[in-house]
Each structure stands twice: as C-alpha cells, then as structure tokens.
Amino acid sequence: GAVVSQHPSWVICKSGTSVKIECRSLDFQATTMFWYRQFPKQSLMLMATSNEGSKATYEQGVEKDKFLINHASLTLSTLTVTSAHPEDSSFYICSARDGRGAEETQYFGPGTRLLVL
Amino acid sequence: DQQVKQNSPSLSVQEGRISILNCDYTNSMFDYFLWYKKYPAEGPTFLISISSIKDKNEDGRFTVFLNKSAKHLSLHIVPSQPGDSAVYFCAASGSSNTGKLIFGQGTTLQVKP
Numbered sequence: 001g002a003v004v005s006q007h008p009s010w011v012i013c014k015s016g017t018s019v020k021i022e023c024r025s026l027d028f029q030a031t032t033m034f035w036y037r038q039f040p041k042q043s044l045m046l047m048a049t050s051n052e053g054s055k056a057t058y059e060q061g062v063e064k065d066k067f068l069i070n071h072a073s074l075t076l077s078t079l080t081v082t083s084a085h086p087e088d089s090s091f092y093i094c095s096a097r098d099g100r101g102a103e104e105t106q107y108f109g110p111g112t113r114l115l116v117l
Numbered sequence: 118d119q120q121v122k123q124n125s126p127s128l129s130v131q132e133g134r135i136s137i138l139n140c141d142y143t144n145s146m147f148d149y150f151l152w153y154k155k156y157p158a159e160g161p162t163f164l165i166s167i168s169s170i171k172d173k174n175e176d177g178r179f180t181v182f183l184n185k186s187a188k189h190l191s192l193h194i195v196p197s198q199p200g201d202s203a204v205y206f207c208a209a210s211g212s213s214n215t216g217k218l219i220f221g222q223g224t225t226l227q228v229k230p
Contacts, residue, residue, distance in 0.1 A: 097216045108160035
C-alpha cells in the first residue's frame with residue numbers, strides 16, 4: 001500500500017509555456033499532499049502544502065502565481081509551472097500524507113524531471 | 118537556518134559491515150523522525166520512522182536510534198548490502214500536525230562488494 005504516482009515522469013518544454021504535473025495517491029486518500037523541488041546534489045526543498053478543497057500553503061520565497069497548485073480530490077493534486085523559464089528546470093517530487101496509521105508518514109512519487117529550453 | 122543536518126555528505130562501507138548514518142536537529146518541537154532512501158532521478162522511498170516517545174525502532178536490517186537530549190538520531194544498517202548504495206535523507210516533523218517534513222542534506226552511502 002501507500003503508492004504515489006506522478007505524471008509525466010519527464011517533460012521538455014519551450015520557455016514561456018506552462019507545464020502541468022499530476023500527483024496521485026493510488027491506494028489511499030490523502031487530504032494533504034506536498035510538492036518539493038530538488039536541485040542536483042541538494043536536499044528536497046518544500047515548495048507548498050496542498051490541502052484538498054482549500055488553497056495551498058506556499059513556503060517563503062515560492063511564487064504562488066508561478067507554481068499553481070490544485071487539490072481537487074482526495075487522490076489528486078496538480079502543480080502547474082506557469083510561463084516556465086530555464087531556471088525552473090528541476091526535479092519536482094510530490095508526496096502524500098497517509099493518515100491511516102497512528103503515525104503519519106509521507107510517501108513520495110517517483111518525481112518529474114522538467115527541462116525548460 | 119538548517120534545522121536538520123546530516124554532516125557527513127558521504128559514507129563508504131564494506132559489504133556485510135554496519136553502516137551508521139547520522140542526523141542532528143535543532144528544533145526541540147520535532148516529534149517524529151523518518152529516514153528515506155533515494156536513487157538518482159527517483160522519488161525518496163520511506164525506510165523507517167521513530168516517534169519522540171521512543172528511543173529505538175527496528176525493522177529488519179534497519180534500526181533507528183533517537184537521542185532526544187542530544188537532538189540526534191542515527192540509522193544503522195546491518196549487514197550492509199551493495200543494493201543499499203543510495204542517498205539517505207533524514208527528515209523531521211513537528212507537533213503542529215501540518216505534516217511538513219524538514220529534510221537533511223542527505224548522505225551518500227556506498228557499500229562495496
């Protein structure tokens with residue numbers, strides 16, 4: 001159990017276009033999902049917390065108009081990188097919080113590699 | 118301000134021996150700690166966790182130790198296998214129930230055959 005998928009696994013786009021990344025919890029319902037970004041050889045940086053049915057909470061320094069998050073159902077959250085630029089190229093990873101157990105654990109998707117040309 | 122620190126960027130051990138990965142934290146409000154394993158270009162895989170009410174949790178070859186007074190936790194892998202070679206991240210969350218995880222910088226473990 002506790003499987004999280006992401007789609008697409010990689011995407012190459014032109015500068016100025018928008019890219020949507022989907023994150024799904026496959027076998028559990030996730031009221032909360034998280035979006036991270038990882039640069040090469042660095043740690044995971046939390047970008048935002050996605051709550052089902054409400055607005056996302058963004059971390060300091062993350063532009064909410066740049067990174068649109070929608071959490072329309074208990075199993076799906078989407079991250080849209082709007083007007084992408086080369087500096088947005090990165091590895092984006094989502095996680096879903098499994099609250100079924102006594103101790104909650106986040107399970108991660110496989111990540112999406114974004115390359116903006 | 119790095120609230121979770123993994124001071125060793127890399128560790129190399131021989132197959133069959135023990136691997137010990139260390140993690141320190143500064144925020145005394147953290148009450149839940151996790152270890153994740155990550156391969157390049159993949160998402161982190163959950164390994165083991167520990168609540169602050171415990172000082173040890175064991176799962177197969179993996180044991181996590183928590184020393185609250187020292188704000189230190191460690192992951193022991195015994196015996197180490199070549200397939201354990203990966204980047205290991207420790208993460209911590211607080212009692213605010215937001216679920217936010219704060220990650221360390223990661224330690225690259227290489228297990229030599």
